[in-house]
Every structure is written in C-alpha cells, then in structure tokens.
Amino acid sequence: MVSSRSAATARSQPVQLRRRGPVLERAILDAALEQLSTVGWNGLTMEGVAAAAQTGKAAVYRRWPSKEELVEDALRAGLPALGEAPDRGSVREDLHHLCKLMRDAMYSRPGFALRAVLHECDSLTAERFHELILSGVIEPSRRLFGEVVSRGVRRGDVRPDATGELLFDVIPALMMYRSKVCASDWSDDEIAMVIDQVVVPLLRPRTG
C-alpha cells in the first residue's frame, strides 16, 4: 500500500544539489583530481570538471578563470600535508620517518597526478607545477629536516656544525634523481639505505 508520504515523494521534483561556498569548491577540486586521474591534463576540460562535480561551467569559471589555476589548486589542496617534525628518539629514526612522509606525498594520488601533469604540459605551464612541488613538498620537508637536525644536535646525535643548505638538498635530490633515473619507487628499504649510507654519516659527530 502506498503511503501518502511516499506518494508525495514520488510526485516531488528530483533533489537539486545546491551547494555553495567551500562545499561546492571542494566538489569542484575533487572532480578536477578525478578527471586528472582518468583523462589526464590533456583530456581535462572545464566542462568535464563541471559535469563531474554536478555543477555548471559558470560555477567553475567564476572561481578559476583557467585550467592551469584550477588544476594547481586541486593538486595543492590534494597533496598530503607533511605535519609536524617526527620525534622518534634518534635522528636516524626521525629522518627515516620524514622521508616516508615525503614519499607518501609524492606517491599519493595527487602526487602522481602532479607528476603526470608535468609530463604532459608545455614547459611554460610546467613551471607553475614545478613551483608547486617546491612549495608543497620540498620546502616543507626542508623545514622539517632542519628541525630534526636541530633536535639531533641537542641530543648529541648530530655534530653541531651540521648546517648548510647542501645537507638539506641531499635527500630530495636523491629522491628526485632515483625516481627519474632508476625508476625507484622509494621503498622503505631504499629510504633506509639513503639515510644510513649517506645522510647519517654526514651528520654524525666526528670521533677521534
């Protein structure tokens, strides 16, 4: 037997998705990430993103005048934040954990999407996305790396003069190089190798 409520529901209009502000923006950014994973940079269109977000083109263009700006914001919002500097009792453990955080960011779905975009887009557009890797992953990890090293100095794990920019470049440099040249995917074992063979020896107090 059909109740009066369900009959009324059956007669009523389909529910309109009317979202506003941050909720709508989040839906658009998620749709952009989803489009990147399915059709890539070249296949992504503002119309396609609008459809995937179940909204109109105008709602997208109003906030993001261009594909580049939309994709940049989607990736930036999607990349995992690195969080606080890990404190696990020794500089070796702290560094190991920090490297895993960096790896997880670069190998997250947005991290993959970011690197795929870099591959597909022209070099002028690519600058915008290189900048995103810098500000979204590399600079935050340099800062955390610095905190881990300072804590190590206070603990006596690390020699007091272990400063200098180059030291902070070694980890991201090796990560970028080995993914590109050796197709490394930065397994936990490989991270351990880099920390133990290269980074800890550079930091440890000199004996004798």
Place this chain on the structure above:
Amino acid sequence: MVSSRSAATARSQPVQLRRRGPVLERAILDAALEQLSTVGWNGLTMEGVAAAAQTGKAAVYRRWPSKEELVEDALRAGLPALGEAPDRGSVREDLHHLCKLMRDAMYSRPGFALRAVLHECDSLTAERFHELILSGVIEPSRRLFGEVVSRGVRRGDVRPDATGELLFDVIPALMMYRSKVCASDWSDDEIAMVIDQVVVPLLRPRTG
C-alpha cells in the same frame, strides 16, 4: 685589367659542394645542432637541416628516417666526451675536476640544446633524450667516479668500504636537483662546496 684567369673564373659555374660519407654526415649533424640552437626542437625540420647543411632532403632522410633519430645523433656526436679519470694527487682534486668535466658537458652548447629539447618535446620523445643524458653523461661519469674512488682507496684518501651505488648517485643527483630547483649553474665554487661538504666526508677514512 681583367686577367684571363679571373675572367675564366667569372665565367665558370659556382663550385658544387659534393661531399660524401662522414664529411656529409658531419655537415648534417652540425646543421642539426645549429638549427636546435636557433629555432629549437619545434622549429627544426628535416628540410631546414638539409638547407643549412647545403644538401638535399633525400641525403638527410637516407641516413636519418626521423627527426628524433637525427637530433639524437647530433646531440650524441656533439656532447663532449669526458675522457680519462683525472689523476691530480688527491681524491678531492680528482672529484673536483671530474665535476667540472660533467658541468662542462651539460653546459656545452649541445648540453644546453639537449636540455632545451627535453623541455619542448612530448614525454614519449623525451624518454629517448633522457636516455641520452644517462648514456652520454651520467653513466660515463659514474664509471670515472668509480675509478677515482678506487684510486683514492689505494692512496689511503678513501675508506676501503666506500662502495655502493648510492655514493655514485649523490653528485649527479645534486647537480640535476640544484640546476632545476635553485637554477644553479654549477660554478667552480659551488662544485667545491659539494665536494668538500658532502662527498669527501662520505669517503674519508673514519678516525678513532
């Protein structure tokens, strides 16, 4: 007064450039490098290269069926060879010299052209040129790096257990990273900083 020789010259046909074999191939490869420097990967055409080499299109296509193969050969032929492992009396001096050789290769005109091509071409084509950086610059320098380190072990400059692939990655990784991220052009001072702050400490015998 016009001499009979100059009158005869004035009446004769213009000199035909008829080159064969390696001479013609060298002219075509040089013309390809020249085209890369002026109009870049996108602007380079087989016709343009033929014209710059003062030869016919057929002569180019006969040897290089595609633009990719022509440009790859031109860059490979143009990149400076690294030569023998330097022997300058200490591992620090040897490494410093080796880094300068690598820098001079990557910052030579063909080196610049190679990196410009990587920027302009699509990712499938780019794999061919990444491979060229690997086989033309990076693998030869890893080999030379290994020889320098072995000599250092024999001399006592370097601890006997300084082996392991990662060590050999640190220099090219830092070079690639710092050119990309810091727009470093690898001055002699910067090379010295990397050797002294990062590489020599990783190699030196442990005291105490």
